[in-house]
Amino acid sequence: MKRLLFQCLMALTVVCFQLSCADEQNFDQFDDLSVTPTLASSVFYLESTEEVINTAPTGTFYSQVFTFEAFNEEFVAERLLEGVILYEVENTTSKRLDLTIEYLDENDGILATDDFSIEPLPAPLLTYQVTYGPGGRSLDVLRNTTNLRVTGQNLSDNTSVSSEAEPKVVLRAAAEFRFRLK
Amino acid sequence: MRIASIILVVLFSGTATTFAQNKELMYDFYEIPQSLMINPGVKTTQKWHAGIPVLSGFSFQAGSSGVTVNDLFANDGVDFTTKVRERLVNGMSRRDDFSTTSQIEGIFVGFRGKNRPEDYYSFGMYGETDVIVYWPRDLAILAFEGNGGDNIGRSFDLGDLSLRGEMVNVFHFGINRKVNNTLTVGARAKIYSGIFQFQSTGNKGAFTTTQGQDNIYRTTVNADLQLQTAGINGISDILDEDTSNTQQELTDLFRKRVLLGGNLGLGFDAGFTYKLSPQTTITGSILDLGFIYNSKDVRNFTLNGSASNEGITVFLPEDINDLDNDLWQNLVDEIEEAIPFEENDSGYISFRPLKLYGSIRYDYGQAESTFSRDCGCAITVTEGTNSDMYRNSVGAQLFMMKRPRGIQPALTGFYQKRLGRTLALKTTYTIDKYSFSNIGLGLNLQAGPVNFYILGDNLLGYANVPDSHYASLQFGFNIISWNDN
Numbered sequence: 233m234k235r236l237l238f239q240c241l242m243a244l245t246v247v248c249f250q251l252s253c254a255d256e257q258n259f260d261q262f263d264d265l266s267v268t269p270t271l272a273s274s275v276f277y278l279e280s281t282e283e284v285i286n287t288a289p290t291g292t293f294y295s296q297v298f299t300f301e302a303f304n305e306e307f308v309a310e311r312l313l314e315g316v317i318l319y320e321v322e323n324t325t326s327k328r329l330d331l332t333i334e335y336l337d338e339n340d341g342i343l344a345t346d347d348f349s350i351e352p353l354p355a356p357l358l359t360y361q362v363t364y365g366p367g368g369r370s371l372d373v374l375r376n377t378t379n380l381r382v383t384g385q386n387l388s389d390n391t392s393v394s395s396e397a398e399p400k401v402v403l404r405a406a407a408e409f410r411f412r413l414k
Numbered sequence: 415m416r417i418a419s420i421i422l423v424v425l426f427s428g429t430a431t432t433f434a435q436n437k438e439l440m441y442d443f444y445e446i447p448q449s450l451m452i453n454p455g456v457k458t459t460q461k462w463h464a465g466i467p468v469l470s471g472f473s474f475q476a477g478s479s480g481v482t483v484n485d486l487f488a489n490d491g492v493d494f495t496t497k498v499r500e501r502l503v504n505g506m507s508r509r510d511d512f513s514t515t516s517q518i519e520g521i522f523v524g525f526r527g528k529n530r531p532e533d534y535y536s537f538g539m540y541g542e543t544d545v546i547v548y549w550p551r552d553l554a555i556l557a558f559e560g561n562g563g564d565n566i567g568r569s570f571d572l573g574d575l576s577l578r579g580e581m582v583n584v585f586h587f588g589i590n591r592k593v594n595n596t597l598t599v600g601a602r603a604k605i606y607s608g609i610f611q612f613q614s615t616g617n618k619g620a621f622t623t624t625q626g627q628d629n630i631y632r633t634t635v636n637a638d639l640q641l642q643t644a645g646i647n648g649i650s651d652i653l654d655e656d657t658s659n660t661q662q663e664l665t666d667l668f669r670k671r672v673l674l675g676g677n678l679g680l681g682f683d684a685g686f687t688y689k690l691s692p693q694t695t696i697t698g699s700i701l702d703l704g705f706i707y708n709s710k711d712v713r714n715f716t717l718n719g720s721a722s723n724e725g726i727t728v729f730l731p732e733d734i735n736d737l738d739n740d741l742w743q744n745l746v747d748e749i750e751e752a753i754p755f756e757e758n759d760s761g762y763i764s765f766r767p768l769k770l771y772g773s774i775r776y777d778y779g780q781a782e783s784t785f786s787r788d789c790g791c792a793i794t795v796t797e798g799t800n801s802d803m804y805r806n807s808v809g810a811q812l813f814m815m816k817r818p819r820g821i822q823p824a825l826t827g828f829y830q831k832r833l834g835r836t837l838a839l840k841t842t843y844t845i846d847k848y849s850f851s852n853i854g855l856g857l858n859l860q861a862g863p864v865n866f867y868i869l870g871d872n873l874l875g876y877a878n879v880p881d882s883h884y885a886s887l888q889f890g891f892n893i894i895s896w897n898d899n
Contacts, residue, residue: 254879257487261494269560274629274725284730294730300742318630379739382728406630406725408562 267414274406282325282399286390294384303374314365315409321358322402323350326392336379343373436813438826439856439869453699454600455685458534462525466891471519477848477884480510484881506549513546534590545579561623572619580611583672596689604681609671610645615818629724636720644708679706702766709761721752768816779805848884865892
């Protein structure tokens with residue numbers, strides 16, 4: 233009986249091996265997998281009324297340093313491949329303005345500066361892109377940034393008033409970064 | 415973190431091979447005692463049977479309704495990232511799944527009642543592992559492509575995350591009763607001893623990046639996600655300690671949980687066989703109508719809430735006197751407060767995957783007659799008369815299983831051939847979500863009192879094994895004694 237069972241099992245095994253086959257597989261291909269998503273997010277938004285600009289006694293109507301460690305988070309710093317910082321500046325005030333964003337390291341050293349000179353109303357919507365990575369600024373600027381200093385300067389008088397209903401200056405900033413997950 | 419790793423390993427195992435739980439070859443193959451486990455009301459003819467411990471029943475099923483191993487890993491010169499993008503990330507839908515089920519029988523014994531020979535009692539113990547992972551399509555696209563570029567405005571469905579898995583040991587006792595010459599009914603009670611369980615089902619939510627109201631982009635998250643785990647924390651603690659006793663501690667933990675020391679549950683099977691005519695039979699069964707109450711070693715994770723953000727915002731003059739320079743951290747804190755990631759150890763109930771079978775069978779060919787023989791193994795066997803045991807059977811079977819995303823059906827046509835009492839063959843053709851070309855073959859060999867069976871599914875898949883969507887194998891050894899019932 234054992235012999236019969238053994239023979240049956242052997243026969244089945246032989247049949248399976250005879251019938252079964254497989255295309256050549258290469259599991260090392262997994263090493264070639266490249267996963268590089270592009271993540272988009274707003275970063276910073278500044279809005280100021282013309283009244284604030286007029287009220288400021290000197291040219292600088294706003295200056296503030298923020299802790300900003302989004303870029304030097306370990307995940308971002310290690311996996312960032314390239315990126316673009318998108319800016320939009322909109323001015324409906326009667327002022328010629330200058331807006332500056334400075335990227336500061338932990339010792340408040342300036343790593344990079346983005347400066348926008350804005351004409352008074354009717355100024356067009358100003359869009360600006362700063363590329364980081366190949367062909368652009370060094371990614372180390374982003375990796376080492378721990379603070380942002382945002383400064384707004386009024387380059388005109390502080391008495392004129394725009395004809396717009398709610399005159400204001402708006403600075404928008406967003407980022408689109410490509411990361412390597414694998 | 416360790417829990418996540420363990421679950422990932424289990425999930426990866428599940429993705430390597432996908433399984434369904436349909437045992438269409440075994441169903442109503444009443445020459446095999448294990449068919450009682452799929453229909454407690456199956457026709458029984460033996461006086462008693464005893465499965466050879468650990469070898470009486472082993473089943474392993476795997477399937478993938480989406481990609482196959484060959485789709486991704488064939489040495490075809492196509493860029494691997496392109497294959498993953500086209501065939502996996504964009505090629506699979508949220509209804510595609512990877513699943514796996516394996517079962518190993520520890521003990522299975524049955525005997526006919528002395529005072530009530532129409533009753534056949536059976537009891538035993540088996541272990542089962544079942545994992546199903548639905549393809550998280552939107553989350554995969556988010557990971558592969560990100561939310562930027564062309565995906566601005568796209569809503570990623572967080573509800574695509576759906577998975578479930580468990581390992582249980584089952585103690586069971588069943589009664590099969592031949593009510594009359596046309597009807598046989600049966601029922602089986604089960605006690606489940608959970609070894610581990612995890613589930614993340616019924617998730618809802620979305621992640622969306624759109625044009626902002628104030629800023630350039632607005633990111634919105636609505637999340638109602640939950641992962642429930644039981645029994646995994648204890649395993650991960652032992653693995654974390656990583657001492658020289660790790661293997662022993664794991665063995666002790668598994669032994670304890672296998673022997674009713676884990677989370678316990680109750681279940682119920684029922685089935686019938688009814689002869690519409692001498693040659694036409696219908697059968698049906700319901701399996702694993704039960705639950706486990708997970709109260710020990712529970713660790714649940716939730717992510718619940720909603721938040722939108724457009725980055726750091728400064729409005730002047732409102733914020734002119736706000737000298738707090740920690741705006742980024744404040745933003746992160748606000749989001750974490752709005753969508754808290756929390757843990758709890760609340761007990762929960764997990765339902766077993768409910769299964770339903772039904773079949774219609776037509777028997778034909780010359781009926782078997784009484785005969786005796788000496789099997790040559792020092793045991794003289796007298797086999798019983800069974801005037802309605804025909805040589806051939808054809809029929810159809812329906813299988814349905816409750817899965818996290820609804821009922822998973824399968825339809826089978828079969829032909830069965832009996833060559834005396836010694837050999838029975840069954841071949842099936844099954845269509846389900848995994849395959850439209852699933853041809854299976856089962857063999858039952860009765861050599862004296864020794865019974866051996868082997869059942870294999872999707873034989874056409876053997877033409878190129880890595881390209882197969884489904885694989886299934888069951889085999890086992892039993893000792894069977896026959897009587898005249």
